[in-house]
Amino acid sequence: MNRIVRFLVALLTVAALAACSSGGSSKTPSPGPSTGTGxxxxxxxxxxxxxxxxxxxxxxxxxxxxxxxxxxxxxAGVKLIVMDAQDDPAKQxxxxxxxxxxxxxxxxxxxxxxxxIVTAVESANKAGIPVITVDRGANGGEVxxxxxxxxxxxxxxxxxxxxxxxxxxGKVAELEGIPGASAxxxxxxxxxxxxxxxxxxxxxARQPADFDRAKGLTVxxxxxxxxxxxxxxxxxxxxxxxxALEAIEAAGKAxxxxxxxxxxxxxxxxxxxEGRMAATVAQKPKDIGRLxxxxxxxxxxxxxxxxxxPVPLELVKK
Amino acid sequence: xxxxxQIKDRVRQMGPGLAVIIMGLALxxxxxxxxxxxxxxxxxxxxxINAIIACGMTLVILTGGIDLSVGSVLALSSAxxxxxxxxxxxxxxxxxxxxxxxxALGLFNGVVITRGRIAPFVATLATMAIARGxxxxxxxxxxxxxxxxxxxxxxxxxxGPVPAPIIIMVxxxxxxxxxxxxxxxxxxxxxxxxxxxxARFAGIPAARVTALTYxxxxxxxxxxxxxxxxxxxxxxxxxxxxxxxxxxxxxxLGGTSLxxxxxxxxxxxVGALIIGILDNGLNLLGVSSFYQQVAQGAVILLAVLMxxxx
Numbered sequence: 001m002n003r004i005v006r007f008l009v010a011l012l013t014v015a016a017l018a019a020c021s022s023g024g025s026s027k028t029p030s031p032g033p034s035t036g037t038g039x040x041x042x043x044x045x046x047x048x049x050x051x052x053x054x055x056x057x058x059x060x061x062x063x064x065x066x067x068x069x070x071x072x073x074x075x076a077g078v079k080l081i082v083m084d085a086q087d088d089p090a091k092q093x094x095x096x097x098x099x100x101x102x103x104x105x106x107x108x109x110x111x112x113x114x115x116x117i118v119t120a121v122e123s124a125n126k127a128g129i130p131v132i133t134v135d136r137g138a139n140g141g142e143v144x145x146x147x148x149x150x151x152x153x154x155x156x157x158x159x160x161x162x163x164x165x166x167x168x169x170g171k172v173a174e175l176e177g178i179p180g181a182s183a184x185x186x187x188x189x190x191x192x193x194x195x196x197x198x199x200x201x202x203x204x205a206r207q208p209a210d211f212d213r214a215k216g217l218t219v220x221x222x223x224x225x226x227x228x229x230x231x232x233x234x235x236x237x238x239x240x241x242x243x244a245l246e247a248i249e250a251a252g253k254a255x256x257x258x259x260x261x262x263x264x265x266x267x268x269x270x271x272x273x274e275g276r277m278a279a280t281v282a283q284k285p286k287d288i289g290r291l292x293x294x295x296x297x298x299x300x301x302x303x304x305x306x307x308x309x310p311v312p313l314e315l316v317k318k
Numbered sequence: 319x320x321x322x323x324q325i326k327d328r329v330r331q332m333g334p335g336l337a338v339i340i341m342g343l344a345l346x347x348x349x350x351x352x353x354x355x356x357x358x359x360x361x362x363x364x365x366x367i368n369a370i371i372a373c374g375m376t377l378v379i380l381t382g383g384i385d386l387s388v389g390s391v392l393a394l395s396s397a398x399x400x401x402x403x404x405x406x407x408x409x410x411x412x413x414x415x416x417x418x419x420x421x422a423l424g425l426f427n428g429v430v431i432t433r434g435r436i437a438p439f440v441a442t443l444a445t446m447a448i449a450r451g452x453x454x455x456x457x458x459x460x461x462x463x464x465x466x467x468x469x470x471x472x473x474x475x476x477x478g479p480v481p482a483p484i485i486i487m488v489x490x491x492x493x494x495x496x497x498x499x500x501x502x503x504x505x506x507x508x509x510x511x512x513x514x515x516x517a518r519f520a521g522i523p524a525a526r527v528t529a530l531t532y533x534x535x536x537x538x539x540x541x542x543x544x545x546x547x548x549x550x551x552x553x554x555x556x557x558x559x560x561x562x563x564x565x566x567x568x569x570x571l572g573g574t575s576l577x578x579x580x581x582x583x584x585x586x587x588v589g590a591l592i593i594g595i596l597d598n599g600l601n602l603l604g605v606s607s608f609y610q611q612v613a614q615g616a617v618i619l620l621a622v623l624m625x626x627x628x
Contacts, residue, residue, distance in 0.1 A: 094364040113552070115552040
């Protein structure tokens with residue numbers, strides 16, 4: 001019985017505080033030093049705040065995206081709050097709700113999953129906060145703009161390069177990204193558009209390694225066990241490509257298997273320059289972040305933005 | 319001496335509640351957005367999924383057991399719910415099937431543990447892998463979408479001004495609280511957790527009581543899965559990963575002993591609230607997610623230390 005009483009007291013205290021705070025906050029200046037943009041709205045001079053919800057920062061690609069966004073926010077004189085969902089859609093929705101609570105002026109969302117994010121986009125819509133999706137889209141709700149590179153085209157570029165590198169002849173493996181993720185679908189689609197029509201090429205292994213380096217390593221080890229005569233690998237991102245590279249080098253096949261990755265992360269570009277990796281498709285994540293912030297700022301200043309803002313791709317070879 | 323022990327006991331029991339109050343006060347000072355009605359509802363909605371799982375987990379831990387399969391059971395129930403409903407099964411049937419599946423997986427845990435005499439840690443670890451694997455098989459590794467609107471309600475709906483997940487959470491806690499406090503089953507659960515052998519000699523069907531706690535935990539996980547499915551507008555094959563850790567942390571933070579026999583669901587509610595406030599508050603303060611992980615780890619460590627000190 002004691003416990004209930006204590007619990008109720010705790011709840012009541014919180015509730016009472018809530019009442020005090022919501023009643024008093026309009027009069028009393030906020031003592032909070034960190035989040036305060038000033039207690040009273042100062043119409044024209046107030047610094048705009050953007051929220052960026054990233055799917056994961058445990059991947060250099062998204063770290064670059066964030067850095068690009070931060071730099072652009074700095075340049076535009078707006079504040080950018082970044083949240084990392086660690087690839088957990090439930091966590092991402094909570095984080096976006098928290099950003100909405102903070103009344104950000106616009107939201108940049110890099111969804112962990114295009115369907116799962118719909119609830120969060122709808123919440124933002126309801127709060128009247130414009131949403132821009134970056135790199136991955138949302139399958140519902142109202143989105144002001146989508147900033148991304150053409151992943152199908154990138155996959156095709158990678159596929160065509162592989163055809164060229166192996167002279168249109170040989171067994172090829174494909175390391176797929178997180179099943180269902182649009183980047184994985186699109187890159188795979190583009191890749192197959194390029195290689196499936198070539199009679200001498202056979203894709204003997206297609207396995208998901210979830211965009212993860214460690215999984216790329218183990219999956220490639222398994223593929224090499226079953227298909228030691230593979231001549232090329234396309235990985236849906238560089239993390240998996242670098243993991244596969246480890247497996248290939250450990251199997252003593254360095255240089256015999258052409259590895260093509262995607263994203264042009266620093267590690268991958270270095271591996272390409274050293275000749276360990278054949279190529280990587282540069283998706284310019286920094287540009288994605290930058291263009292996302294620029295679009296948001298333009299929107300907030302009353303401008304118009306295109307519904308789809310494409311970010312150019314580039315093949316990085318030695 | 320006796321008095322001093324009692325005071326110490328008091329302080330320890332009050333700890334979690336005090337922690338909530340202190341965290342609340344600190345956040346109210348640091349962030350203008352924290353103590354607003356909309357944020358508190360927001361916070362409770364975010365807490366609900368973990369809290370419901372933790373409510374079931376409390377029962378298991380009260381018997382001295384543990385259930386590591388809750389996250390995978392949630393994922394499989396969610397997948398079956400979305401799979402059936404989007405495939406044309408009427409949603410009430412899909413809902414029943416998902417809940418029944420959760421209970422069945424719990425029963426499987428319970429039978430393996432009581433009949434097979436396998437340690438709960440190992441048995442539920444196996445179930446965790448099996449259920450996760452089945453989820454991937456069933457979904458083909460892809461999210462299942464196309465939910466009927468009714469199934470979005472548990473995750474995104476409202477009853478008046480109150481979000482549906484909060485109502486479901488409160489109902490679950492009320493039911494389980496009443497069961498623990500006012501039914502023989504509740505007393506049996508404490509008895510089994512305090513001393514299983516003594517309980518058995520006293521004529522308590524210890525094996526059945528233990529199995530029942532796993533069934534209820536499975537059911538709670540499936541219910542949390544129903545909410546999550548609505549919230550995510552889809553079933554995700556990777557849903558619920560590492561949820562068991564948050565649930566165990568909430569139970570232990572709430573003062574339920576990992577050794578069994580001591581504690582209750584009201585403490586668990588407070589524990590889940592602490593974890594939720596930590597997440598929500600640090601987000602509002604703009605703390606980097608990397609530091610957030612450190613803070614979460616520190617809180618779990620604190621909880622385990624509290625458990626050890628008793």
